Amino acid sequence: MPLALDKLLAGLNIPAPAIELCDIQLDTRLLKPGSLFLALKGHAVDGRLFMQQAEQQGAAAILFDNTDGFEPPALNIPCIAVSGLAEKVSELAGLFYETPAQKLALVGVTGTNGKSTCTQLIANWAELLGQRGGVLGTLGNGLFGQLRATENTTGSAISIQQELARFVAENVDVAAMEVSSHGLVQHRVSALQFAAAVFTNLSRDHLDYHHTMEAYADAKRQIFKQATPEHCILNADDATACTWLKDMPQAVIYAIDQRLPNHPGPFVYASDVKYHPQGITISIHSSWGDGVLSAPLLGKFNVSNLLAALAVMLVLQYDFETLCQTASRLQPVTGRMECFGNQDQPLVVVDYAHTPDGLEKALQAARQHCHGRLFCLFGCGGDRDKGKRPQMAAIAEQWADTLILTDDNPRTEDPAAIIADMCAGLQKPERVHIEHSRTEALRLALAQAVPGDIILLAGKGHEDYQIIGKEKHHYSDRETVMQLLGVMP
């Protein structure tokens, strides 16, 4: 770096003048003098309408998409038409940043649920094995444990290459990235050479964008088709994955309590799963060997996430025995079934479940580990879907022994009215405790709970605020739990 325009476009067989470029940008709001501006038609606005503005801001040159016959304005800097430009941004940015994906082991994880968890587990495991692990995803981008917040789960085609180049400079060995369905259909990862690509599962989500489940599934499947990954890893417990596997005999599969005798490719199977208060213990039967591993994670869905991460580490050629031994030192993901408390205390679990389905899964997961009473403490957000309030209360009443309703970002609504909406879903409203302050609600639960009990604190996860009216007040379930228990996570 810096790379001249002619060299950059030579890769696409497009002749261009030798102009030095300081960077590449999709957005005039990020443009610097000397940038190459890529003008694309977007979902909300047509980026080609900003070409004049880009020139005024000092852009060195512009590439614009002319697939639809767009006529550019007359400008005094080079403006080069590129058909299908959106599909080429990943490749162009890759060339500009010297194909960073090839200088580390890049792992892409897609699926409706489990992306953040799997990517964090992969980077965490790499660190435990003395390597450097990086993460790109919902909780941020950066070295494991040092994430910088991001707007999207999957960044733009340019920012991904830029982040990967940063990882290369930081000597990252394994970069685990969440790949959203939006990212796939918008070609944000199209030129990335994945060492391994994982599909976790498919369930209803994002239909506002994809319209049908078929289109949503096709979007996810692109991860295996765009730039063919070296290793494809699929969850054989997922019905959609099973339909794809018929055409993917070489794929690595993982599954819990079932075997797919007709699949010829490598496998990682879990059996004899034990759910105990500190986590899970699993027997592994795999193409790389058999063994037992324990991890401080809760719930069946985390067994699945752990298998996905294990399969990734195995295809990256990390040693099976060492992986089994180090699993016990993996960390739960911030605010996702995250456990607090020592053996003389009740276990407090902080989770981000904030939908009826999510809450039910989290309660089921907690129940699998609970030898005593299960407490559930949660609220519903104000100025958000009111229909879920009675449903979530009904689910919590069904699964928990003791239910405490509290506030969760009431925003501009009356907190008492939100709780009244929730109570409408209860069979026995007289049995529920209502305590608007989350801190006091947790104090109430802790006063009743004994070691062996589990208190599930749902809805806020990693959030560090409580929104009251239009104001954000600092509040964190994680900090409150640690303070009241007097422990570290």
Ligand SMILES: CC(=O)N[C@H]1[C@@H](OP(=O)(O)OP(=O)(O)OC[C@H]2O[C@@H](n3ccc(=O)[nH]c3=O)[C@H](O)[C@@H]2O)O[C@H](CO)[C@@H](O)[C@@H]1O[C@H](C)C(=O)N[C@@H](C)C(=O)N[C@H](CCC(=O)O)C(=O)O
């Ligand atoms: C609807 C959608 O997905 N939009 C994404 C898309 O933007 P776009 O290209 O359509 O942008 P646009 O706003 O129409 O603008 C068109 C062009 O004009 C440019 N522009 C615009 C304004 C200006 O002043 N100057 C300028 O140059 C823009 O940079 C853009 O190149 O491409 C951008 C770059 O990659 C994304 O940041 C942007 O994500 C928006 C912010 C978004 O909210 N996306 C969500 C739906 C999303 O992607 N979610 C997924 C999944 C999350 C999950 O699983 O829950 C994610 O990966 O985050």
Ligand SMILES: Nc1ncnc2c1ncn2[C@@H]1O[C@H](COP(=O)(O)OP(=O)(O)OP(=O)(O)O)[C@@H](O)[C@H]1O
């Ligand atoms: N493999 C899984 N299957 C089903 N549910 C899961 C799985 N893993 C996690 N979950 C549930 O989904 C929630 C979100 O998990 P996670 O953040 O790992 O998913 P994600 O795919 O990154 O989601 P997002 O779309 O928000 O990026 C967790 O709080 C948990 O309750």
Ligand SMILES: N[C@H](CCC[C@H](N)C(=O)O)C(=O)O
């Ligand atoms: N980020 C999502 C989920 C937040 C969950 C819960 N904490 C709430 O505020 O409803 C939202 O704002 O809808």
Ligand SMILES: [Mg+2]
């Ligand atoms: Mg995520």
